[in-house]
Amino acid sequence: MTQPVSIIMIEDDEGHARLIERNIRRSGVNNEIISFANGTDAVKHLFGADGSGLVQKGNALLILLDLNLPDMTGIDILKQIKENKYLKASPVVVLTTTDDSQEIKRCYELGCNVYITKPVNYENFANAIRQLGLFFSVIQVPPATP
Amino acid sequence: MTAEWQRRRAFWQILLIAAGLLVLTVISAGSVYLVNKARDDSKWVVHTIEAENQINALLLEIRRAESATRGYLLTQGADFKADHDKAVAAIIPALDRLTRLTGDNPAQRESIEKLSAAIETRLGQFAREVDFVQQGQLDKATALVREAASADTTAEIGKVAAVMIQEEERLFRLRTVNSDRSQTLAASMTGIGSGLVVLLALISTWLVRRSAGARDEAEARLRDANVNLEAVVDERTADLREANNEIQRFAYIVSHDLRSPLVNIMGFTSELEELGGDIFRRIGGLTHVPADGPPPSTGEIALEGPDKQLSADFSEALGFIKSSIAKMDRLISAILNLTREGRREFQPEKIDTSELIEAIVSTLAHQAAEAQAEIHIAPLPDLVSDRLALEQIFSNLIDNAVKYLKPGTPGEIRIRGRTKLGYAIFEISDNGRGIDPKDHQRIFDLFRRAGTQDKPGQGIGLAHVRALVRRLGGTMSVSSELNTGSTFTITLPITWNTSNRNADQ
Structure with a gap:
């Protein structure tokens, strides 16, 4: 069976969230997008009240993650996701304003699948998001461990 | 006593x-x-x-x-x-x-x-x-x-x-x-x-x-004073390092956080641009709808009169906004790069300076040929220092020399070196347009430039070079007159080690 992939967007900047959403839609991806403006809510949604991640068992997720959150760093969330047995298979796309090579390296080390720098040059940004949309549309998100 | x-x-x-x-x-x-x-x-x-x-x-x-x-x-x-x-x-x-x-x-x-x-x-x-x-x-x-x-x-x-x-x-x-x-x-x-x-x-x-008792006492006091002095120096050094780190962190955070809203401004400006395009297309479509026939389906519809003027003003305003944003982004990126550079750890190694500079010159060969410039490299003393930092220092200076030559005069750039008391002194001199003495201090400031602004640039190069030279434990200076060329002098320790400067990293 094919389960629709839900996109979890963890992004504290409303403008960025809106821009990302628009561009995803513009590229023709119509999957459900669930937005969170802070880390705590996102973690609660992802891992459930007990923090085990059991709530997401069997759900196909794609996570868009901003690294600069008001209440925690995206790096921590990334680490938790990749350490959780129900969530570790979900692809994580890190979206951030920095192009600091050390930070990029660290994210890839922690298991992030794609790292996108939010460029000020909107054309590039829009392009990247659109490509991401194409990526979404073709990607076969592996079913989470049953 | x-x-x-x-x-x-x-x-x-x-x-x-x-x-x-x-x-x-x-x-x-x-x-x-x-x-x-x-x-x-x-x-x-x-x-x-x-x-x-x-x-x-x-x-x-x-x-x-x-x-x-x-x-x-x-x-x-x-x-x-x-x-x-x-x-x-x-x-x-x-x-x-x-x-x-x-x-x-x-x-x-x-x-x-x-x-x-x-x-x-x-x-x-x-x-x-x-x-x-x-x-x-x-x-x-x-x-x-x-x-x-x-x-x-x-x-x-x-x-x-x-x-x-x-x-x-x-x-x-x-x-x-x-x-x-x-x-x-x-x-x-x-x-x-x-x-x-x-x-x-x-x-x-x-x-x-x-x-003898008095002498012993004096000695003891001297020892105490020495120990104290060291402690004081350590304390001050630690304070300075702390302050420096604070500034680095501050600059990093500021530039990083400034980028975030800039992404929005730029993004929504582009959105506005597209919206504007849509709106004007629609206005054009409405005005061109023939009373009886079907509206023109696609393609550019030429606006006329005041509508055209409105569209041009709209585009002009957006253009200014976008170019300002782009400039601001470049500045922020520059600060980010500088702070990143300031936090990078130096890796001292033995460097064949002549080889390093020849490599830089060969990458600039095209620009030099365009400017009809010749670059002469005299024998140079070797160093133990950070390769990347030296590359950045010399390529910035040589690049500047090539960039700011006098139009119409064949350029002549000379790189000389000598050693003195554990320091290597390098001179990069040109016969270019020169720098007014009143600007000699200014050119080393971040985002400041001097002379005719006819070349692209952010005013970052020399600030960056001076910061690097300082971190390497050296000094740099310029001597120049308008229209007679400039000489940049860099003094670097022959052997750089962590104790020279910022062992704090």
Whole structure:
């Protein structure tokens, strides 16, 4: 069976969230997008009240993650996701304003699948998001461990 | 403890040593003098005793002669005669000796004269008596003895001798006292002198011990001060490092956080642009709708009149916004890069400077050819330093030299190097447009540029270069005049190590 992939967007900047959403839609991806403006809510949604991640068992997720959150760093969330047995298979796309090579390296080390720098040059940004949309549309998100 | 006090103490110590030496000298001289004097006095005492003895010996010989004469007179025995002759023969030398011994004393000399006269008389009498006895005229000899007895020459001799003995005894007493006094004086002198020397030595020792104590204390204080100083320096260094790190973090956070809203501004500006395009297309479509026919489906619809003007204004405003955003983004990126550079750890390694600069020059060969510039590289000293930092420093400077040549003049760029006192000094000089001296400070400031603004650039290069040179423990300066070219001088330590600068990273 094919389960629709839900996109979890963890992004504290409303403008960025809106821009990302628009561009995803513009590229023709119509999957459900669930937005969170802070880390705590996102973690609660992802891992459930007990923090085990059991709530997401069997759900196909794609996570868009901003690294600069008001209440925690995206790096921590990334680490938790990749350490959780129900969530570790979900692809994580890190979206951030920095192009600091050390930070990029660290994210890839922690298991992030794609790292996108939010460029000020909107054309590039829009392009990247659109490509991401194409990526979404073709990607076969592996079913989470049953 | 003041310098004045120390000087005074040193003065007193020298004075003490001088006093000690003086006392020793005086004691030595005094002792020698007094010992000599005592010996002299003793000699005089002995002399007196000798004189007294001599007087007694003389008297004895006279008595012997007298009694022998008498014996001869009574017995006419030849042995008495021999005895008499022997005694008489001894009298004259004894008298002579006595005269010599007492020659120094006028009173005794007078007595001696009297004594000599008396003795001579007495000896004459003896001789006559002996003659009479020998001739057998015993009566005459007896009468002569009586006459001699009545003249009392012997008594005279005895009296004079007694006076002389008395005189000698007086002298003996006097001289004994003198001698005793000299010896006592010598003894006391030695005693007092030794005591003084011991006292001075004690004071000196005390002073030396006190000054040694003061010195130890001063040393201890100096050590403390040193330790303190190090602690203070460490503390300050730590403060500075902390402050520097704070600035780095601050700059990083600020530039990072400034980018976030900029993404929105730029993004929604682009959205607006697209919206604007849509709106104007629609306006154009509406105005061009023929009253009866179908609206034009696709394609650019030319706007007319005020609509066209509105569209142009709209695009112009958006264009300014976008170019400003792009500029702001470049500035923020520059700050980000600088702070990132400031946090990068240096990896010192042995660097062939000539090779490094040749590599840089070869990457700039195209620009140099375009500007008709020749780049000359003189032999350069090698360094142990951070390769990336050196590459950035030199490529910025050479790039600048190529970039700011005088139009129309073939460029000539020279790179020279030498070493001095553990530092390598590099000079990059050109014959370009030069820099006004009033701008020499300004060009090293971030985002500041000088001269005609006809070349692209952010005003970052030299600020970055200077920051790097400083981090490498060096200095840099410029000397330049407008239209005559510029020379940038960089001084770098030949061997960079973490202790040179920012071991904090």
